[in-house]
Amino acid sequence: MKELKQLVRPNIWSLSPYTSARDEYQGKDAKVFLDANENPYNDPVNRYPDPLQRDLKVRIAAIKDVPVQDIFLGNGSDEAIDLMYRIFCTPGVDNAVAIEPTYGMYGVCADINGVEYRRVLMNDDFQPSYDKIMAAVDANTKLVFFCSPNNPSANNIDRTVIDRVLDNFDGIVIVDEAYIDFAGVPSYLRQLESRPNLIVLQTFSKAWGMAGIRLGMAFAQPEIIGIMNKVKYPYNINLLTQQRAMEEVMQYNRVQGWVDSILKERTRLMEEFAKLDCCIKVYPSDANFFLARVKDAAATYNYLVDQGIIVRNRSKIALCGNSLRVTIGTAPENNALIDSLKKFSSCTKKNQNVVVVFSGPEGRQSEVKRSEFSAEN
Numbered sequence: 146m147k148e149l150k151q152l153v154r155p156n157i158w159s160l161s162p163y164t165s166a167r168d169e170y171q172g173k174d175a176k177v178f179l180d181a182n183e184n185p186y187n188d189p190v191n192r193y194p195d196p197l198q199r200d201l202k203v204r205i206a207a208i209k210d211v212p213v214q215d216i217f218l219g220n221g222s223d224e225a226i227d228l229m230y231r232i233f234c235t236p237g238v239d240n241a242v243a244i245e246p247t248y249g250m251y252g253v254c255a256d257i258n259g260v261e262y263r264r265v266l267m268n269d270d271f272q273p274s275y276d277k278i279m280a281a282v283d284a285n286t287k288l289v290f291f292c293s294p295n296n297p298s299a300n301n302i303d304r305t306v307i308d309r310v311l312d313n314f315d316g317i318v319i320v321d322e323a324y325i326d327f328a329g330v331p332s333y334l335r336q337l338e339s340r341p342n343l344i345v346l347q348t349f350s351k352a353w354g355m356a357g358i359r360l361g362m363a364f365a366q367p368e369i370i371g372i373m374n375k376v377k378y379p380y381n382i383n384l385l386t387q388q389r390a391m392e393e394v395m396q397y398n399r400v401q402g403w404v405d406s407i408l409k410e411r412t413r414l415m416e417e418f419a420k421l422d423c424c425i426k427v428y429p430s431d432a433n434f435f436l437a438r439v440k441d442a443a444a445t446y447n448y449l450v451d452q453g454i455i456v457r458n459r460s461k462i463a464l465c466g467n468s469l470r471v472t473i474g475t476a477p478e479n480n481a482l483i484d485s486l487k488k489f490s491s492c493t494k495k496n497q498n499v500v501v502v503f504s505g506p507e508g509r510q511s512e513v514k515r516s517e518f519s520a521e522n
């Protein structure tokens with residue numbers, strides 16, 4: 146790895162961060178707070194939250210078995226992804242490399258930050274080639290993104306490829322583990338101590354069931370975490386989110402129960418889906434969703450919308466032609482999907498004309514509208 150100073154943008158390296166009132170005051174049992182121009186009424190939301198979320202990080206450190214200083218908390222993982230560009234990539238000069246297809250936010254944040262984004266196409270089994278990744282890397286490549294299990298393909302990425310890139314790439318390697326709780330493989334958190342160029346992303350949005358409170362985690366050695374803290378908005382995690390997350394981490398045993406149910410349902414739903422007439426292939430899943438190739442993704446998607454069931458049409462994504470991404474729901478929700486599709490399949494078999502109606506240009510338009518509304522997750 147290059148020296149961190151060579152990887153970080155010069156303006157960021159020399160940045161003196163904003164020091165908030167709550168930053169300067171630390172420790173000591175103060176009772177009277179006249180330092181932050183807050184309103185003394187309307188407790189507790191009158192007070193600025195802890196800018197470094199110390200209490201929450203202590204709990205997370207215990208659960209994840211990492212040092213507190215290795216943890217950054219963001220307004221979703223999305224904040225951490227954006228910070229990667231703002232910290233490491235000089236617009237118009239530096240670039241980032243990522244597997245393709247993968248989570249859309251890496252590319253969107255690159256675009257927002259004016260950073261070149263190099264997509265390295267995976268093979269038909271959604272596995273990357275080490276040689277292709279390293280061929281895309283040049284002297285201005287600061288970041289390489291992996292997502293494992295990968296979105297939208299749902300599979301674990303070959304660890305030997307990730308490990309070799311970690312060994313041989315001299316910049317920062319990001320491993321997004323948003324779905325690690327469903328993956329059945331060890332987390333890259335276990336490699337943090339030995340790898341100064343590794344950043345692991347996890348989130349409260351999936352297995353933890355808290356997408357609504359917007360809380361993401363980044364893990365890295367303290368030097369990188371320190372720079373992330375310097376660049377983030379001072380109070381990036383609001384008080385309500387910190388409080389609610391604290392309540393949830395105190396009862397984190399619930400999460401394993403949810404994961405177990407989702408994994409059971411995953412097996413059942415994938416088996417049922419594979420039996421449908423409209424299904425061509427169900428790809429293997431290590432996440433809380435699966436990707437399936439169907440005969441006509443747009444028609445199937447639009448039919449399901451009419452039934453009040455929303456899945457994600459990924460047809461326009463590389464290697465995902467005619468593919469739908471399906472999240473594992475509760476048993477009744479999954480049954481609703483299968484029951485609807487059984488009717489759809491039989492009607493396509495008997496009456497081909499019905500398919501034509503659904504896959505016409507109108508269907509396309511309504512699909513575009515929906516994808517405008519929602520981000521890539």
Ligand SMILES: *Cc1c(COP(=O)(O)O)cnc(C)c1O
Pocket residue numbers: 220221222223224248292296321323347348349350351356360361522
């Ligand atoms: C859902 C998802 C996330 C989570 O993003 P948040 O901003 O934490 O909600 C991160 N990475 C991937 C690949 C995802 O699919």
